[in-house]
Amino acid sequence: MTLKNPYDDLAIKTIIEPFQIRSVQPIQYAKAHERPQALHDAGYNVFLLRSDQVLIDLLTDSGTGALSAQQWAGMIASDEAYAGASSFYRFEATVRDITGFKHIIPTHQGRAAEHILFSNIARKGAVIPNNAHFDTTRANIEYLGAEARDLVIAEGRQPQLIHPFKGNIDLDRLRETIETVGAANVPLVMLTVTNNSGGGQPVSMANIRAASAIAHEYGIPFFLDACRFAENAWFIKLREEGYADKTPREIAREMFSYADGCTMSGKKDGMSNIGGFLALNDDALAQQCRNLLILTEGFPTYGGMAGYDLEALAIGLYEALDPDYLRYRIRSIEYIGEKLVAAGVPIMQPTGGHALYIDARAMLPHIPAHEYPAWALVNALYLAGGVRAVEIGSVMFGRQPDGSEKPAAMELVRLAFPRRTYTQSHFDYVAEVITALFARRERIKGYRIVWQAPVLRHFTARLAPLD
Numbered sequence: 001m002t003l004k005n006p007y008d009d010l011a012i013k014t015i016i017e018p019f020q021i022r023s024v025q026p027i028q029y030a031k032a033h034e035r036p037q038a039l040h041d042a043g044y045n046v047f048l049l050r051s052d053q054v055l056i057d058l059l060t061d062s063g064t065g066a067l068s069a070q071q072w073a074g075m076i077a078s079d080e081a082y083a084g085a086s087s088f089y090r091f092e093a094t095v096r097d098i099t100g101f102k103h104i105i106p107t108h109q110g111r112a113a114e115h116i117l118f119s120n121i122a123r124k125g126a127v128i129p130n131n132a133h134f135d136t137t138r139a140n141i142e143y144l145g146a147e148a149r150d151l152v153i154a155e156g157r158q159p160q161l162i163h164p165f166k167g168n169i170d171l172d173r174l175r176e177t178i179e180t181v182g183a184a185n186v187p188l189v190m191l192t193v194t195n196n197s198g199g200g201q202p203v204s205m206a207n208i209r210a211a212s213a214i215a216h217e218y219g220i221p222f223f224l225d226a227c228r229f230a231e232n233a234w235f236i237k238l239r240e241e242g243y244a245d246k247t248p249r250e251i252a253r254e255m256f257s258y259a260d261g262c263t264m265s266g267k268k269d270g271m272s273n274i275g276g277f278l279a280l281n282d283d284a285l286a287q288q289c290r291n292l293l294i295l296t297e298g299f300p301t302y303g304g305m306a307g308y309d310l311e312a313l314a315i316g317l318y319e320a321l322d323p324d325y326l327r328y329r330i331r332s333i334e335y336i337g338e339k340l341v342a343a344g345v346p347i348m349q350p351t352g353g354h355a356l357y358i359d360a361r362a363m364l365p366h367i368p369a370h371e372y373p374a375w376a377l378v379n380a381l382y383l384a385g386g387v388r389a390v391e392i393g394s395v396m397f398g399r400q401p402d403g404s405e406k407p408a409a410m411e412l413v414r415l416a417f418p419r420r421t422y423t424q425s426h427f428d429y430v431a432e433v434i435t436a437l438f439a440r441r442e443r444i445k446g447y448r449i450v451w452q453a454p455v456l457r458h459f460t461a462r463l464a465p466l467d
C-alpha cells in the first residue's frame, strides 16, 4: 500500500530543470561597452563573433547541449576497437530498441546519413517530398540532381496562426505530387519530425500514419528525418487524442513503426556533441549504404564516430525520452514565449520544440525588407544583451541565382535553445532583453551589405548599419 501525501492538494506547479549541476563552465563574454567594437569587427555579422564575446548563445541547438554524468561515465569506459567494439553493439541495441529498425549504420552527423541514403536512391528527375526539407537534406538531394519538394500544410506557413501540428504534411498535395510525377520518380517520401525549417513544429501521429499509408500504397519507402523525434513524441502526448497516458518511448516506437527507415543527427535528440545514424529495414539497400559508408565514413561498426561518441549517443537517446526532461524542455521554450506574448512581442505561435521565432517584419515595420529587419534585430539583441540569435530572412534567402534581390517570405529571428544548458534565470534574462528592445523598437535601424559571397552569403557577409 502506498501512503497518501497529506500535501497533494497544494498542487505545486513550477516545472524545474530536472537535474542538478555538478560541473560548471563560467561564461566568458564581452561586456556591454565592449560589444559595439566586437560587432563592428565581426562585420555586423554574429556568425563572425567569437563565442567568448557572447553571453547567451542561441545560434543553434545542434551539438551544443550538456552531457550527463552517465554519458561521461560511458565515454570513459568506451571501447575504441576498430571492428566490433562493444560500444558499437550498445549503440546498435539502443537504436534498434527505440526505432525497431533492422540495420543501424553509424555516421559522423545527420548530413552524412542523408548523403549515403540519397546517393543510393536519388537521381536526376526524381522528386523527394517532405513536410519541409532541412537545408542539408535539400542540398544533398539537389546535389544529386533530384528535386526536394516541401509540402507542409498551409497553416504551417502562417507565423501567428495557432494549430497543434503545424509540421504536418499536406496529404492531398502528397498524393497529387506522386500522381503527377509518377511513383517511379519518387524514390522516397520523407517526414521531418519536428519540422525544423518550419519553426520546430510537430507532426501528429495521424499525419505520420496517413503519409506512410499513401507512400506504401504506391510502393514507395517512407522515412523519417528523426532529429527531434523525442520532442515530437512529447507534443503528440500533450496534444493528440489517445496519447496522454503513453510514455514518450511508446509514442516514439509507434512513430518509427510506420517508417521503413530514418536519418538522424545525434546532435539534436541524441543529446550528444557529434554523431548520427541511418537506420533502415531493406537488406539490399542497407548493403549498398554500408559499401558507401566504408568509402566516406568508416568501418560499419564505427561509421564516423569514436567509440566514446557511440557511448554518448547510446545513453543520450534514452535520456532524450525521459518524461521529466521533455516536460522541462518543451515548457521552458513555451515559458519564454508566454512572457514575450504578454509583452506584445510578435512571435511565431505556438512555440516549437527547440526554438522560438520572433516575427521581425511585424516588430519592425519601419525597416523595409531590403534593409534587413531580422538581421537588424539580431544585432540589436547582441548589443543590448550579448544574446546571439540567427536571422532567417532576406540576408539568408534574398539573393536570387541571377544576383538580384527578392525579399524572403518571412523575416524571422530564431532563438534556438541548447539542451540542458541554460537555466530559468537565463531564460528570464533573454525575455527581459527582448521586451526592453521591443519597447524601444523604433530605435533599431536597418543594414546594408558591404561584402558578400556568391552563395550562402549569411555565414560570411559583412554589413554596415544605416545612418
Ligand SMILES: *Cc1c(COP(=O)(O)O)cnc(C)c1O
Pocket (backbone or CB within 6 Å): 062, 109, 110, 111, 112, 134, 136, 137, 192, 196, 225, 227, 264, 265, 266, 267, 268, 275, 276
Ligand atoms: C541538424 C539537422 C540535420 C543535419 O544534421 P547534422 O548533424 O547537422 O549534419 C538534418 N535534418 C534536420 C531536421 C536537422 O535539424
